[in-house]
Amino acid sequence: MEPPAPPRRVTIVDVARHAQVSTTAVSKVLRNAYGASPEMRARVRRAIDELGYRPYAAARGLRGQTYTIGVMLPDIRNPFFPEILDGITSRLQGTDYQVFLGPGCNGEKEEARVTEAMIDRGMDGIVLVAPVSSPTRLEHVASVVPTVVIGRHGCSPVYDTVTDDDVAGAALIVSHLAGLGHRRIAHIEHHETDPTRIAEMPNAQRADGYRRAMRSLGLADEIDVVSTSYTQQGGYRGAKELLGRPHRPTAVFAGADIVAMGVLEAVAEAGLSVPGEISVAGYDNTTFAAFGPISLTSVDQAGHEIGANAARLLLERIADRHKPSVQVRLSPTLVPRRTTSAAPE
Amino acid sequence: MEPPAPPRRVTIVDVARHAQVSTTAVSKVLRNAYGASPEMRARVRRAIDELGYRPYAAARGLRGQTYTIGVMLPDIRNPFFPEILDGITSRLQGTDYQVFLGPGCNGEKEEARVTEAMIDRGMDGIVLVAPVSSPTRLEHVASVVPTVVIGRHGCSPVYDTVTDDDVAGAALIVSHLAGLGHRRIAHIEHHETDPTRIAEMPNAQRADGYRRAMRSLGLADEIDVVSTSYTQQGGYRGAKELLGRPHRPTAVFAGADIVAMGVLEAVAEAGLSVPGEISVAGYDNTTFAAFGPISLTSVDQAGHEIGANAARLLLERIADRHKPSVQVRLSPTLVPRRTTSAAPE
DNA sequence: CAGGCCGTGGGTAACGTTTTCCAAAGCTGG
DNA sequence: CCAGCTTTGGAAAACGTTACCCACGGCCTG
Numbered sequence: 001m002e003p004p005a006p007p008r009r010v011t012i013v014d015v016a017r018h019a020q021v022s023t024t025a026v027s028k029v030l031r032n033a034y035g036a037s038p039e040m041r042a043r044v045r046r047a048i049d050e051l052g053y054r055p056y057a058a059a060r061g062l063r064g065q066t067y068t069i070g071v072m073l074p075d076i077r078n079p080f081f082p083e084i085l086d087g088i089t090s091r092l093q094g095t096d097y098q099v100f101l102g103p104g105c106n107g108e109k110e111e112a113r114v115t116e117a118m119i120d121r122g123m124d125g126i127v128l129v130a131p132v133s134s135p136t137r138l139e140h141v142a143s144v145v146p147t148v149v150i151g152r153h154g155c156s157p158v159y160d161t162v163t164d165d166d167v168a169g170a171a172l173i174v175s176h177l178a179g180l181g182h183r184r185i186a187h188i189e190h191h192e193t194d195p196t197r198i199a200e201m202p203n204a205q206r207a208d209g210y211r212r213a214m215r216s217l218g219l220a221d222e223i224d225v226v227s228t229s230y231t232q233q234g235g236y237r238g239a240k241e242l243l244g245r246p247h248r249p250t251a252v253f254a255g256a257d258i259v260a261m262g263v264l265e266a267v268a269e270a271g272l273s274v275p276g277e278i279s280v281a282g283y284d285n286t287t288f289a290a291f292g293p294i295s296l297t298s299v300d301q302a303g304h305e306i307g308a309n310a311a312r313l314l315l316e317r318i319a320d321r322h323k324p325s326v327q328v329r330l331s332p333t334l335v336p337r338r339t340t341s342a343a344p345e
Numbered sequence: 346m347e348p349p350a351p352p353r354r355v356t357i358v359d360v361a362r363h364a365q366v367s368t369t370a371v372s373k374v375l376r377n378a379y380g381a382s383p384e385m386r387a388r389v390r391r392a393i394d395e396l397g398y399r400p401y402a403a404a405r406g407l408r409g410q411t412y413t414i415g416v417m418l419p420d421i422r423n424p425f426f427p428e429i430l431d432g433i434t435s436r437l438q439g440t441d442y443q444v445f446l447g448p449g450c451n452g453e454k455e456e457a458r459v460t461e462a463m464i465d466r467g468m469d470g471i472v473l474v475a476p477v478s479s480p481t482r483l484e485h486v487a488s489v490v491p492t493v494v495i496g497r498h499g500c501s502p503v504y505d506t507v508t509d510d511d512v513a514g515a516a517l518i519v520s521h522l523a524g525l526g527h528r529r530i531a532h533i534e535h536h537e538t539d540p541t542r543i544a545e546m547p548n549a550q551r552a553d554g555y556r557r558a559m560r561s562l563g564l565a566d567e568i569d570v571v572s573t574s575y576t577q578q579g580g581y582r583g584a585k586e587l588l589g590r591p592h593r594p595t596a597v598f599a600g601a602d603i604v605a606m607g608v609l610e611a612v613a614e615a616g617l618s619v620p621g622e623i624s625v626a627g628y629d630n631t632t633f634a635a636f637g638p639i640s641l642t643s644v645d646q647a648g649h650e651i652g653a654n655a656a657r658l659l660l661e662r663i664a665d666r667h668k669p670s671v672q673v674r675l676s677p678t679l680v681p682r683r684t685t686s687a688a689p690e
Numbered sequence: 691c692a693g694g695c696c697g698t699g700g701g702t703a704a705c706g707t708t709t710t711c712c713a714a715a716g717c718t719g720g
Numbered sequence: 721c722c723a724g725c726t727t728t729g730g731a732a733a734a735c736g737t738t739a740c741c742c743a744c745g746g747c748c749t750g
Contacts, residue, residue, distance in 0.1 A: 059706035061403030404736035
C-alpha cells in the first residue's frame with residue numbers, strides 16, 4: 001500500500017540528458033574508456049552523483065562484461081573455505097568486480113548446475129574450489145569463461161590452478177609424529193576409486209604423502225590406512241575401526257580437521273585420553289582446530305593466500321584469455337597443538 | 346592455444362530456425378506461457394535439446410526476470426546460517442530459480458554494497474539474513490525488489506519477515522537452568538546502543554527474554570548481564586569478568602554458541618569443571634554445540650524451517666508484489682546436553 | 691449465413707548498455 | 721595555406737530475450 005508504484009530506475013539516458021551529452025559519452029566515462037576530455041568526465045560524474053545512477057548489470061552483460069565473479073564452494077560448512085573466500089574478495093577490493101557464491105554443491109550434478117547457472121548469468125570469471133567434476137567438464141567450463149581451479153592437482157592449458165602442496169603437508173604431520181617417537185601412525189583417508197580423481201584430488205595426495213613419508217622414515221611396515229570419507233561420521237567410523245585393531249596405533253593422522261573431530265569423539269567414547277594414550281592430528285587448521293579446549297594439531301594451508309592468488313590469476317586471465325596457464329603451488333605449515341605429544345611407553 | 350575461438354553461444358534465434366518457428370514461439374515454450382499447442386511445445390523442446398540451448402539470463406533480465414535470488418548472510422563462518430540456506434534452496438528445488446550468496450557482510454556499508462550489487466544484477470528477489478542496516482534502508486531495498494528479512498523483529502508493510510521467538514528461546518534456557526536448581530544465572534549479551542536495533546535485533550530480544558524469565562521465576566535480584574559481543578572473543582572477555590565476581594554465577598547463558606565457546610575457554614583456563622562447578626548454555630544449536638566432546642546445551646532455531654518459510658514468502662511476493670506483508674514467527678526448542686547440570690552445593 | 695470468439699502463431703518494438711563507426715574541429719609541419 | 725594527424729564527441733547498430741498486439745482460420749451461436 002505504501003509505495004504501490006515501483007519507481008523507474010535511472011538509466012544512462014537520464015544521465016546523458018541531465019549532463020547534456022550523449023549516452024556514448026556517459027558510457028565512456030563509466031568504463032574509463034578513451035575519448036573523453038577531463039571536463040566532460042567531471043560533468044558526467046556530477047550528473048551520475050546527482051541522479052544516483054547505477055549501471056544495470058544485466059544490460060551491460062548483453063554487450064560487454066557483467067563485472068561479476070562466481071565462486072563455487074563445495075561445502076559452506078567447512079570452516080576452511082571462508083578463508084579462501086576472504087582472500088579472493090580482498091584481492092578484488094577496489095576493482096569493479098563483485099563476488100557471488102554458488103551454494104552448496106556436493107556431487108557432479110550439482111556442480112554442473114551451478115557452473116551452468118554462472119555461465120548463463122554472463123559472469124566474467126569463475127573460481128572453482130575443490131571441484132569433483134571430471135577434467136573434461138572443467139575444460140569445457142574454462143573454454144566458455146575464464147576459470148581458476150583451486151585445490152585440484154591436475155593441470156590444463158585452459159585454466160589456471162592454485163593448490164596447496166598436500167604431499168608436503170602430509171609429510172609435515174608424519175615427521176612431527178615420528179619426531180615425538182610414534183611408530184604406529186595410522187591415516188584416515190577419503191575413499192576414492194576414480195583414477196583421474198586419485199591423481200588430482202587433495203585427499204588422495206595427502207594419503208600418498210602419508211605413505212611416502214612413512215617409507216622415507218623407515219616406517220613402511222607400519223603404514224595403516226583406513227578408507228572412509230572426509231566427514232565427521234567418516235572420522236568416527238575410521239577411528240572405531242582403528243581402535244579395534246589388536247595392536248592399536250599410537251597416533252592418528254586424519255585427512256581433514258572435520259575427520260579429526262569424529263576421531264576425537266570415538267576416542268573419547270573409548271575412554272582413551274588425548275594425547276596421553278593416543279595422539280590425533282588433522283589438516284586445514286580450521287577454527288575448530290584452533291579452539292582452545294580442542295586445540296588440534298593441524299596443517300595450515302594459508303587459505304587467504306590461496307584465494308588472493310586465485311583472484312589475481314583470474315583477473316589476468318580475464319584481461320587476456322589466451323595467456324599461457326599458470327599453476328601456483330603454496331607450501332603448507334605445521335601448527336602443533338595439544339592433541340599430539342610423545343608416544344606412550 | 347587449444348580453443349582460441351570462443352564458440353558463439355546458441356541463441357533463441359538458432360532454436361527458432363532449427364524448429365522452423367518464430368522466436369516468440371520458443372519464448373512462450375520456455376516460459377510455459379499461453380498460446381502454444383502441445384505439438385509446437387514438443388517440437389521446440391526437441392530443438393532446444395538438440396542444440397543444447399540455454400537462455401541467457403542477462404538478456405532475459407532486460408525484459409523480464411533473471412530467475413536469480415540473492416541471499417545475504419552476515420557471516421559464513423557461523424554454522425547456523427548454512428541451515429537457513431539449505432532451507433531456502435530446498436524450497437526452491439524444482440523451480441527455475443537459482444540462488445546466489447552475497448559474501449561476508451559485516452557492517453552497514455558492506456550490506457549496502459551487496460544489496461546494491463544484487464539490485465544492479467536484476468535479481469528477482471532477495472533474502473536478508475540478520476541484516477544490521479536501518480529499517481529505512483531495508484524498506485528502500487524492499488521497495489525496489491521483493492525482499493524477505495530473516496531474524497529481525499521489526500515489521501514493515503513492504504517486506505515479509507521470518508523470525509525465531511528469541512524471548513521464548515531465552516526463557517527456555519533460563520527455566521531449564523532454574524529447574525536444575527540454579528539461581529545465579531548470568532547472561533552475556535551483544536552490546537547494542539542504537540534504539541531501533543535494541544527493538545529489532547535478536548540479541549537484544551534474547552537479553553530481554555532472559556530478564557523477563559528471571560523476573561517471572563522470582564530471580565529478579567540475581568539478574569546479571571555482561572555486555573560484550575557475539576564473538577568467541579566476546580564470550581571469553583565476558584566470562585573473565587563473571588568469574589572475577591566476588592559471588593560468581595553458577596550458570597552462564599551465552600547469547601550464541603560462538604559466545605559459549607569463548608566462555609568454555611575462559612572457564613577451562615580458570616580451572617573450573619563444566620558442568621560440575623559451572624553450567625554453560627548457548628544459543629543456535631550449531632554443529633559446534635552438537636559435537637560430542639563439547640556437547641553444549643543450546644536452543645535450536647529450526648534453521649531449515651526458517652529458510653523454507655522465507656523462500657515460500659519470497660516466491661509469493663514475487664508473484665504478487667502488493668500482497669499484504671506477512672510475519673512468520675517460529676518457536677525454538679531446548680536441546681539439553683552435557684554442559685548443564687544441577688547447581689553445586 | 692453473418693458476426694463474434696477462441697486457439698494458435700508471428701511481427702516487432704522495446705529493455706539499457708557497449709561498440710563501431712564517422713564527423714568536426716583543432717593542431718602540426720612543410 | 722593545405723594535407724594529414726589527433727582529439728573530442730555523437731549517431732546508430734548491435735546484444736538476446738520478452739511483451740504487446742495483430743492476423744488468420746475454425747467453430748459456435750443466433
